[in-house]
Amino acid sequence: MDFIDLVNQLTSRVDKMLPKIQTEEATKNALVMPFIQILGYDVFNPFEVNPEYIADIGIKKGEKVDYAIMKDGEPVILIECKHHSENLDPHNSQLFRYYHTSKAKFGILTNGIVYRFYTDLLEPNKMDEKPFLEVDLLNLKEQVITELKKFHKSYFDINNIFNSASELKYSNHIKSIINDELNDPTVNFVKFFVSQVYSGVGTQKVLTQFKDIVKRSFNQFISDKINDTLKTAIETEKTKEAEIIKQTTSPAVEESIIVTTEEEMEAYFIVKSILRAKFESSRIHYRDFQYFFSILLDDSIRQTVCRLYLHDGKKQIGIFDENKKETKYELKKLDDIYQYNDQIIRTTERLASGEKPPKSATTPSPDMSN
Numbered sequence: 001m002d003f004i005d006l007v008n009q010l011t012s013r014v015d016k017m018l019p020k021i022q023t024e025e026a027t028k029n030a031l032v033m034p035f036i037q038i039l040g041y042d043v044f045n046p047f048e049v050n051p052e053y054i055a056d057i058g059i060k061k062g063e064k065v066d067y068a069i070m071k072d073g074e075p076v077i078l079i080e081c082k083h084h085s086e087n088l089d090p091h092n093s094q095l096f097r098y099y100h101t102s103k104a105k106f107g108i109l110t111n112g113i114v115y116r117f118y119t120d121l122l123e124p125n126k127m128d129e130k131p132f133l134e135v136d137l138l139n140l141k142e143q144v145i146t147e148l149k150k151f152h153k154s155y156f157d158i159n160n161i162f163n164s165a166s167e168l169k170y171s172n173h174i175k176s177i178i179n180d181e182l183n184d185p186t187v188n189f190v191k192f193f194v195s196q197v198y199s200g201v202g203t204q205k206v207l208t209q210f211k212d213i214v215k216r217s218f219n220q221f222i223s224d225k226i227n228d229t230l231k232t233a234i235e236t237e238k239t240k241e242a243e244i245i246k247q248t249t250s251p252a253v254e255e256s257i258i259v260t261t262e263e264e265m266e267a268y269f270i271v272k273s274i275l276r277a278k279f280e281s282s283r284i285h286y287r288d289f290q291y292f293f294s295i296l297l298d299d300s301i302r303q304t305v306c307r308l309y310l311h312d313g314k315k316q317i318g319i320f321d322e323n324k325k326e327t328k329y330e331l332k333k334l335d336d337i338y339q340y341n342d343q344i345i346r347t348t349e350r351l352a353s354g355e356k357p358p359k360s361a362t363t364p365s366p367d368m369s370n
Contacts, residue, residue, distance in 0.1 A: 003149050006038045008332045011137045014113060021112075024083045028066065031112030032081050035137075040153030041069055048153075053078070055098040065098045075104040076158065077151070084112045092118070092129065099127040105158050106151075113137050117151075119165050132165040132172070182222075185214050193217075263334065264293040267308045270337045271295045274344050275305070279352070292318070303351040306344055319343045322350060 017030050033043045043049045053068035053075060068075035080095040082088065088109050095118065099107045107118040107127055116131035133147050147168065150161050181189045190211050194202045198210070268286045272295075275284055285299040293310065297303040307318035307326070315331035319340060331337065337344075 003038070003152060004145055005333050007140065007145055007148070010034055010038060011140060012332060014137050018084060021084055024081065027084045027112040028081050031084065032067070032079070032110060035110075035112075035115070036067065036069070036079070039069075039148075039151050046070075047073075050075070055101050063098070065095070065102075068102070068104065071156075075102050076156075077106045077108060078102060078104045079108045079110065082109075082111045086111050088114060088116060092116070096127045096129075100125065105162070117165075119162060121162075121166055121169055128169075130169075132169045182215070182218050185211050190214050258288050258290055260288045260293070261310065263310050264288065264308060267293065267310065267334055267337060268295060270334060271306065271344060274338065274341050275348055278345060279348060297348055297351045305348050305351065306340075320347055 014031065021027055021030050036043050036049060041048045048070055050068045050070055051066065052064045053066075055063050055065050055068075055078070065078045066081040067079040069077040069079070078095065078098050080091065080098065082091055088111055092109055095107045095109050099118070099120075105119060109116045109118070109131075113136065115135040115137075117133040117135070118127050118131050120126050120128060121132065122128050133144070135144055135148055147164060149155060150157070150164060180186075187207060190207050191202060193214050194207060194210050198206065200206065264286075272281055272284045275281075279297075283298050284305070285296045287294045287296060287299075287301065291309070291311070293308040294301070295305045295308070297305055304320060306320070309316040309318065309328070315334070315336075316328045317331055317337060317340060318326045318328045320326050329340065
């Protein structure tokens with residue numbers, strides 16, 4: 001299972017576990033420790049993850065941070081934990097003090113749901129007040145997962161992360177400014193556009209009038225960009241759909257562009273195990289195409305049990321109803337195929353019985369909308 005699958009697996013469990021997590025200690029055990037494990041560290045090995053790490057502060061002895069991730073006998077990441085219901089804002093000063101007294105380069109403040117990553121971009125050995133990265137398990141973005149992966153034990157490189165942190169800091173600040181300007185354009189922001197498009201004097205009255213124009217123009221620009229992106233995506237899907245129809249009606253596709261992966265074969269064996277109770281395994285076959293992986297009854301393309309879409313960074317299973325209309329379902333991991341046992345068996349039974357779709361039904365082209 002790759003990194004993104006492990007992260008998604010944890011996020012899928014978080015909501016269900018929260019009502020049962022009553023204490024800070026429970027938050028650590030149920031949420032934080034699995035998170036550390038996803039980053040590749042052995043939470044039961046004190047040479048890698050040192051719990052209750054002592055971080056003495058001046059004359060105050062015995063101060064402890066919840067976890068220290070160790071490398072070559074020294075802490076490289078300090079992790080301070082709070083109960084999952086707590087707001088993290090008031091607590092960064094505590095991590096700030098621990099950070100100052102240790103050799104750690106990074107600090108993480110978390111309530112098990114939100115993870116804020118800090119370092120010392122402004123002054124050496126003095127933790128910044130603002131995090132350079134925030135990971136919210138209930139609102140994960142692809143770019144955030146990419147940055148998080150850099151903290152995995154296998155990829156951990158202090159200089160690489162520090163350089164990324166500097167870029168992220170400025171990038172996040174710029175995005176925040178853009179968001180503020182779009183919601184409520186400042187005078188300087190409006191002045192810039194007035195100077196570009198208005199030949200008269202930029203009086204206060206003109207600036208006030210242009211403030212709404214600038215705001216509407218930006219909103220329309222964003223809307224147009226979204227529509228263009230959707231249009232491009234639709235055209236791409238239409239092209240894929242045409243290719244799929246071509247492949248399914250004309251099997252002589254250049255084999256060099258088709259590579260059957262281990263993941264596809266694993267999915268095939270999962271479907272085969274589901275059907276084994278009712279069908280001879282020799283009747284279940286597969287055929288690999290450029291954009292999908294088909295599982296067939298009696299090796300007939302007209303008897304498609306289901307399709308697997310395991311490319312483009314996401315996993316889906318396509319199941320056909322009695323009208324041969326395909327519905328796609330997202331798979332976070334291959335074992336999720338077992339959730340569709342009944343539909344897979346019903347589809348195969350229908351194919352085996354030779355049942356035909358209702359006369360009023362039409363056979364639509366493959367659904368590429370998902």
